[in-house]
Amino acid sequence: RKEIFLKDYKQPDYYFDTVDLTFSLGEEQTVVSSNITVYPRLEGAAASSPPPPLVLDGVNLKLVSIKIDGKELQKEDYHLDARHLTLLSPPDTARFTLQIVTEIYPQKNTSLDGLYKSSGNFVTQCEAEGFRKITYYQDRPDIMAKYTCRVEGDKTLYPVLLSNGNLVEQGDLEGGKHYAVWEDPHKKPCYLFALVAGNLQSRDDSFVTRSGRKVALRIWTPAKDVPKTVHAMYTLKAAMKWDEDVFGLEYDLDLFNIVAVPDFNMGAMENKSLNIFNSVLVLASPETASDANYAAILRVIGHEYFHNWTGNRVTCRDWFQLSLKEGLTVFRDQEFSSDMGSRAVQRIQDVLTLRELQFPQDAGPIAHPVRPHSYIKMDNFYTPTVYRKGAEVVRMYKTLLGSQGFRRGMDLYFKRHDGQAVTCEDFYAAMRDANNADFANFLLWYSQAGTPTVKVTSFYNSEAKTYSLKFSQELPPTPGQALKEPMLIPVAVGLLGSNGKDMPLTSVYHDGMLQVVSTDGKPAYTTVLQIKKKEEEFLFSDISERPVPSLLRGYSAPIRLDSDLTDADLCFLLAHDSDEFNRWEAGQVLARNMMLSLVADFQQNKPLALKADFVHGVRSLLSDGSLDKEFIAKAIDLPGVGEIMDMMDIADPDAVHAVRSFIRKHLATELKAEFLKTVENNRSSEPYVFDHSNMSRRSLKNIALSYLTSLEDAQITELALNEYKTATNMTDQFAALTALVQYPGKTRDDVLADFYGKWKHDFLVVNKWFGLQAVSDIPGNVENVRKLLKHPAFDLRNPNKVRSLIGRFRESPVNFHAKDGSGYKFLGEIVLQLDKINPKGAARMVSAFSRWRRYDETRQTLAKAQLEMIVSTNGISENVFEIASKSLA
Numbered sequence: 001r002k003e004i005f006l007k008d009y010k011q012p013d014y015y016f017d018t019v020d021l022t023f024s025l026g027e028e029q030t031v032v033s034s035n036i037t038v039y040p041r042l043e044g045a046a047a048s049s050p051p052p053p054l055v056l057d058g059v060n061l062k063l064v065s066i067k068i069d070g071k072e073l074q075k076e077d078y079h080l081d082a083r084h085l086t087l088l089s090p091p092d093t094a095r096f097t098l099q100i101v102t103e104i105y106p107q108k109n110t111s112l113d114g115l116y117k118s119s120g121n122f123v124t125q126c127e128a129e130g131f132r133k134i135t136y137y138q139d140r141p142d143i144m145a146k147y148t149c150r151v152e153g154d155k156t157l158y159p160v161l162l163s164n165g166n167l168v169e170q171g172d173l174e175g176g177k178h179y180a181v182w183e184d185p186h187k188k189p190c191y192l193f194a195l196v197a198g199n200l201q202s203r204d205d206s207f208v209t210r211s212g213r214k215v216a217l218r219i220w221t222p223a224k225d226v227p228k229t230v231h232a233m234y235t236l237k238a239a240m241k242w243d244e245d246v247f248g249l250e251y252d253l254d255l256f257n258i259v260a261v262p263d264f265n266m267g268a269m270e271n272k273s274l275n276i277f278n279s280v281l282v283l284a285s286p287e288t289a290s291d292a293n294y295a296a297i298l299r300v301i302g303h304e305y306f307h308n309w310t311g312n313r314v315t316c317r318d319w320f321q322l323s324l325k326e327g328l329t330v331f332r333d334q335e336f337s338s339d340m341g342s343r344a345v346q347r348i349q350d351v352l353t354l355r356e357l358q359f360p361q362d363a364g365p366i367a368h369p370v371r372p373h374s375y376i377k378m379d380n381f382y383t384p385t386v387y388r389k390g391a392e393v394v395r396m397y398k399t400l401l402g403s404q405g406f407r408r409g410m411d412l413y414f415k416r417h418d419g420q421a422v423t424c425e426d427f428y429a430a431m432r433d434a435n436n437a438d439f440a441n442f443l444l445w446y447s448q449a450g451t452p453t454v455k456v457t458s459f460y461n462s463e464a465k466t467y468s469l470k471f472s473q474e475l476p477p478t479p480g481q482a483l484k485e486p487m488l489i490p491v492a493v494g495l496l497g498s499n500g501k502d503m504p505l506t507s508v509y510h511d512g513m514l515q516v517v518s519t520d521g522k523p524a525y526t527t528v529l530q531i532k533k534k535e536e537e538f539l540f541s542d543i544s545e546r547p548v549p550s551l552l553r554g555y556s557a558p559i560r561l562d563s564d565l566t567d568a569d570l571c572f573l574l575a576h577d578s579d580e581f582n583r584w585e586a587g588q589v590l591a592r593n594m595m596l597s598l599v600a601d602f603q604q605n606k607p608l609a610l611k612a613d614f615v616h617g618v619r620s621l622l623s624d625g626s627l628d629k630e631f632i633a634k635a636i637d638l639p640g641v642g643e644i645m646d647m648m649d650i651a652d653p654d655a656v657h658a659v660r661s662f663i664r665k666h667l668a669t670e671l672k673a674e675f676l677k678t679v680e681n682n683r684s685s686e687p688y689v690f691d692h693s694n695m696s697r698r699s700l701k702n703i704a705l706s707y708l709t710s711l712e713d714a715q716i717t718e719l720a721l722n723e724y725k726t727a728t729n730m731t732d733q734f735a736a737l738t739a740l741v742q743y744p745g746k747t748r749d750d751v752l753a754d755f756y757g758k759w760k761h762d763f764l765v766v767n768k769w770f771g772l773q774a775v776s777d778i779p780g781n782v783e784n785v786r787k788l789l790k791h792p793a794f795d796l797r798n799p800n801k802v803r804s805l806i807g808r809f810r811e812s813p814v815n816f817h818a819k820d821g822s823g824y825k826f827l828g829e830i831v832l833q834l835d836k837i838n839p840k841g842a843a844r845m846v847s848a849f850s851r852w853r854r855y856d857e858t859r860q861t862l863a864k865a866q867l868e869m870i871v872s873t874n875g876i877s878e879n880v881f882e883i884a885s886k887s888l889a
C-alpha cells in the first residue's frame with residue numbers, strides 16, 4: 001500500500017492536447033477507444049534523450065490494442081501491470097497520437113466509481129481517480145485537454161446519450177443502435193469527464209446570461225420523477241443569477257445538464273456541463289421531501305453549479321490542493337444559501353455542522369491539515385476538514401479583507417489562473433496581491449492540523465477608561481505534527497454597554513501602535529482584531545463603563561474560544577447582542593456548561609436539577625415576538641450529544657444522553673403551556689411554500705412538538721398523532737412521526753407501519769424511515785437494525801440506503817456505543833461485507849471507530865478489537881485499511 005506525498009509532486013513529462021473518446025456500450029462489455037494527441041513538456045535542447053517513458057494509469061481494464069501514430073505497439077514497447085501501462089520508448093517528436101482500445105464491464109462495477117450502471121442506466125463518476133477505470137490515461141488533474149466523446153448504444157434501452165459540452169452530431173446505426181457526438185470546447189482534467197446513457201426524460205428551461213447568451217437547462221430523471229424537479233430547476237436558475245450578481249461569473253456554454261441517479265456514492269458531481277446528482281439532492285415535492293431536503297437541494301445544486309468557475313475553469317494542480325476548489329465552493333454555497341434565506345440561521349447551521357463533524361476529526365487520529373501532506377486513497381480525503389474547515393479559511397480572507405477586498409482577490413485569481421491547474425498558494429497570492437495585504441502566517445491554516453484554542457481575558461480600567469483584551473492561542477499536537485506555530489486569527493469584536501447597545505469603537509492600541517477603528521469619522525461597532533502571535537493584547541480607549549465583550553462575532557475563525565465571561569455576561573449577550581450568531585452562541589455556551597455540570601452530577605449519582613434561570617431563558621425566547629422563528633428554534637435546541645462528549649476528558653455517551661433527555665423532559669414539564677401554544681400558533685393549512693418565513697414557522701412548531709412528546713403523556717400523543725395524520729407535507733408529517741417514535745410501544749410500532757405502508761413506493765421516503773429507526777435510542781435497537789438489514793427494501797449496494805441504516809445507527813449514543821459491544825460488533829461485520837461491494841462507502845462507515853480512545857476502557861477494548869479484526873482481514877481495500885490502520889496508530 002503506497003502512501004503518496006505532497007512534497008513528491010512532479011510536473012508530468014507529457015501533456016495531452018486533445019482526447020477523442022468512443023464508447024460502444026453493450027450489455028456484456030463496453031469498448032472504449034481513445035485517441036489522444038500527446039506532447040512532451042520539454043522540447044529541443046531541454047528534453048532528455050531518449051524521451052522519458054509515458055506512464056498511464058489503468059485499473060480493471062482489458063487492454064485490446066495500443067498504437068502510436070497509427071502503428072500497433074509490440075509487447076516489448078510497453079509494460080503492463082495491475083495499475084499502470086508504461087510506454088517504454090515514446091517517439092522523440094513534438095507531438096504524437098496515442099490510440100488505445102480497452103474493454104470494461106460496467107454491469108459488474110459495484111464500486112460506483114468509473115463507468116457503472118444505476119437502475120439500468122450507464123453513469124460515470126471520475127473524481128478523484130475513476131477515469132483510470134475507463135481507459136488508460138494520465139489520471140491527474142494537471143493534465144487538461146479538449147475532449148470529444150462519441151457514445152453508441154441501443155436506442156430502445158438508452159434513448160438518451162449525454163456527455164460534456166455541446167451535442168454536435170447524432171444519428172441511427174445498424175442493429176437498433178444510435179449514436180451521439182459531444183464536443184467540449186473547454187480544456188478539462190479527466191476527473192470532470194462524464195457520460196450518461198439511459199432511459200430518461202427532462203424538465204427543460206432556459207437562462208439568459210447577463211451578456212445575453214441563452215443557455216438551455218435540462219434536468220434528467222426517469223419519466224415518473226420529472227414533476228419533482230421544479231425546485232431543482234428554480235434553484236439552478238437562482239444560482240446562475242447569483243454567481244453573476246455576487247462574483248460577476250457567467251456560465252460559459254449553451255447547455256447545462258443535470259442528471260439524477262439513485263445509486264451514487266456522494267451528493268453530486270460537478271462534471272463540466274453535465275452534473276450528476278444523487279436523486280435525493282434533486283427530487284422534491286412537498287409531500288415527499290422535507291424542508292431540510294429542500295434546503296440541501298438548494299445548497300448542492302448551487303455548489304455544483306459554482307464549481308464551473310471554482311474547480312472547472314480553475315482546477316487543482318494535484319489532489320492535495322482539493323480544498324482550493326472544495327473549501328472555496330463550500331464557502332460560495334454557504335453564501336448563496338444565506339442570501340436565499342436567513343444569514344444568521346445559515347451561519348448557525350454551518351458552525352453547528354463544523355463542530356459536529358470537523359472538530360472531532362481535528363482532535364482524533366485522522367486529523368489532517370486543510371491541505372493534507374499525504375494519503376493512501378484520495379477518496380478518504382473528501383473530509384469535513386478539507387470542505388468545511390477549508391470554507392472557514394476562505395471566509396477568514398473575507399473577514400480580513402472586507403467584501404470588496406475579497407472580490408478584488410477573486411477577480412485577480414480568475415484573471416491569473418483561468419484555464420490552469422493551480423495550488424492553494426496561488427489563491428492566497430491573489431488575495432494578497434489584489435489588496436497589498438500583509439498576511440503573515442496565514443498560510444499555516446493550510447498546513448497545520450488541529451483546532452486552535454484561543455483564551456481571552458479582559459480588564460477594565462475605570463480611571464483610564466480603557467478596556468483590555470488579552471488573547472493567547474494554542475494549537476494542540478496532531479498525528480505527525482507535534483509542534484505548531486501561531487497563526488493569523490481574525491477575531492471580530494464588539495463591546496456592549498449596560499444599555500445592551502454596542503459601544504462606539506474609535507481606537508485600539510496594539511503593540512504600542514494606535515489603530516483608528518472608525519471610518520470616515522463614523523465609529524465602528526464591530527472591529528476585527530488580528531491575533532498573529534502566541535500572545536497579544538489590545539487596548540480600547542474611551543470606554544465609558546465596563547463593557548460585556550461580544551467575541552468572535554459571526555464566528556470569525558474556526559477555533560475554540562475560551563473566555564472569562566460569567567453566566568451573567570452570557571445571559572446579557574443572549575438577551576442583547578446585536579450579532580445574532582453570538583446571541584445564539586451565548587445560549588449555547590450556557591447550555592454546554594450546564595450540561596457538563598449535570599453530566600458530572602449524573603456520574604456521581606447525584607440527583608439532577610435544572611436551574612430556574614435556564615428555564616426562564618427558554619421561556620423568554622419562546623415568547624419573544626421580535627425574534628426570527630427559526631432563530632428561536634435553533635436557540636432552544638440543546639447542544640448535541642456529540643458536542644458535549646467532545647468536551648469531556650472521557651466521553652460518556654450514557655451520561656450525556658441521560659442528561660440531555662432529562663433537560664428536554666424537564667423543560668417540557670415546566671413549559672408545557674408555552675410549547676402547546678407554540679404548536680397551535682404555528683400550524684398552517686396553506687399549501688406548502690419553501691421560503692424562510694414558512695420554514696421558520698414549521699421548524700419552531702416541530703421542535704415544540706418534539707419537546708412535548710418527551711412527556712410521554714397520552715393527551716400529547718393524541719395531539720402528535722393528529723399532527724401526523726393531518727399533515728399536508730413531509731416536513732410536518734415526518735416531524736410528527738419522529739416525535740412519536742421516541743419511546744417503544746404500540747403507538748410507535750403502529751405509526752411506523754403506517755408510514756411505511758403509505759410510502760413504500762418511494763425509495764427516498766423509505767430511506768427516511770430506515771434512518772429514523774436506525775438512529776433511535778430505544779434500548780437494544782441493534783437487533784431492530786439487524787432485522788431491517790433483511791428488509792426487502794434494503795440493499796447494501798445502494799449508498800443512500802447504507803447511509804440511512806448503517807450511517808445513522810452510528811449516531812445513537814446509546815446503541816452504537818452500547819456497553820456490551822453489540823453496536824461495535826455490528827458495525828465491524830457490516831464494514832467487511834460492504835468493503836467487498838463498495839470500498840469508498842465502507843471506509844466512510846469505518847470512520848465511526850476512529851475516536852475509540854475517547855471512551856472508557858471497556859468501550860476502548862471493544863472498539864479496538866473491531867478495528868484490529870478489520871485490519872487483519874485478508875483482502876480488505878486500501879480505503880478501509882487507511883482509515884482503520886490510522887485509527888489504531
Ligand code: B3K
Pocket residue numbers: 127128266268269270303304307326379382
Ligand atoms: N467534487 C465532488 C466530490 C467527489 C468525491 C469523490 N470521492 C462533489 C463536490 O464536492 O462537489
Ligand code: ZN
Pocket residue numbers: 303307325326329
Ligand atoms: Zn464540491
